[in-house]
Amino acid sequence: MNTLVFLLLALVSAGTHDQVSGTEKITGLYGETVVIPCNRGDPPPRDLMFIKWKYEKDDGSAGDLLIVQANSGQPTVQSTDDYADRVSIDDKYSLLISQASLKDQKTFTCMVVSGTNLMEYPVLVVIYKKPSSVTLMDKSDVLQKDKLTSVGTCVAADANPAAKITWTKNRKPLVVDGKVTITPSMKLDPATGLSTTSSTLQYAATKEDVDSVFACVSTHVLTNQTIDLGPFPIHYPSEKVSLEITSKVSIIEGDNVTLKCHADGNPPPSSFFFYLKGQKILVENSDNYTLNGISREASGEYKCSLADDEKMQASQSISVSYLDLSLSLSGQVVKTVGDTLSVSVDKSSSGEPKVSWTKNGKAVSQPEFSKLTYADSGVYVCEAVLSGIVQHQSFELVVEGKPVIKSLTKLRAADAKHKVLSCEAEGVPEPRFQWSVNHTGEDIFYNNGKATHKITMEPRENLTVSCTVSNKLGEDVRTINVSSVFKEKNENQGSREDFQDQSKLIVGVVVGLLVIAAVVGLFYWLYMKNRRQGSWKTGEKEMGTSEESKKLEENNHTV
CATH class of the missing domain: 2.60.40.10 (Immunoglobulins)
Known part of the structure; x- marks a missing residue:
């Protein structure tokens, strides 16, 4: 059996094999351990003898990595290069390569040798690394x-x-x-x-x-x-320049006026030329120039430009508002009652101002008098308004005249024991009053040249009383007859007794006349009655004889 294994190994080393499957592709991460499955991880055949991993070198030759015999579990590392310390195998016969690098981007082949077959499973390894x-x-x-x-x-x-x-x-x-x-x-x-x-x-x-x-x-x-x-x-460079006048709505003489030059470049320019009534002023690190206490002569056209390009410029006109006001009268003006008076107003201004007048705080028309009266006295104020400018000028009119007594009257006091004398006069300055009699009380009133002086006195005899009024311009005197309060009392009582006697006499005369008329009437009635009775008896006519009629008329006249 060992002889057969070594024979197969020899054949494998010689590069001979029966079948080669299609190449599989896997990716691994740089610096990590790459797991390369054998036959996509499928179980090995039952008659497995051994599995060997090898790789394709750069020159195209095969390089051995490791081999593991069936059921032994312990691989034998065959590599003698860099892979010797980096390769291993797991229980599924997958090749493990630690510390993967781009050099590991190559084809690794798993060769499976069984009793009946020899199969090779190539795997192309690609190593990825994200940017560090x-x-x-x-x-x-x-x-x-x-x-x-x-x-x-x-x-x-x-x-x-x-x-x-x-x-x-x-x-x-x-x-x-x-x-x-x-x-x-x-x-x-x-x-x-x-x-x-x-x-x-x-x-x-x-x-x-x-x-x-x-x-x-x-x-x-x-x-x-x-x-x-x-x-x-x-x-970007400036393409447009503008000049701004930073002030109130209207520029008034004496104001501080700031000229601000603005350019649309970015960054904004920091230096400008300002052209001020014939002057050329360079302003650096600022975009504005201030005219302090501007005068009316400063009205006109103003310009500014870029310091590095004077052709880039802008202009604005400045109009300075001003107002001068004066009157032909000022301070205290003293006039005599009956005089004429007129006031002229002198205005110097940048426009037409609105002018109004007040006298003692109340609106009036411009003073113009053909005949002054004491009531015309007062403080006259002229106000002129233009573009926010307000000017005031004033004078005080005093109308003077020597005192003139307008009336001198007398009244009986409520207690019937005193009399009240009232002297009314006109005059400025305020007149002084002087009476020719002593008095126990007085009441003084003075307003707008009109003065009234009342005194209370107890005249014990008939008097002629004089009232004298005077001021620095002259005096006036008037007299009045004042009767004794005691004599007036007696005269009033006598008048009442004479009136009573006369009343009694008149009543007596009236009563007497009434009695006589009654008696005459009675006689006449009796006469007529007797006459009517006699005629009825004799049958004579009512008219009687002519002699009887004459006698009757004589008797009537006698009565």
């Missing part, structure tokens, strides 16, 4: 508008098979065109056989790319990795 790292190198800080600029270089190192690198913008693949240039490269490590893939992107940006997100994508059979690179700031 995917990194970004030479990343740009900015991109240039309309100019191919390197975005960066993406590197997928030490892989097998080599990783594939692509570029995207906003998750969409970039295709090489006039704006996109992609330069790929691959480097093979001669020691390990691993590939390092790199790809450089160049991109001509636009202003719209300021928010774009660039990314490199590493694609491998074992893993995919993405590195985001954006967004990038986009640099």
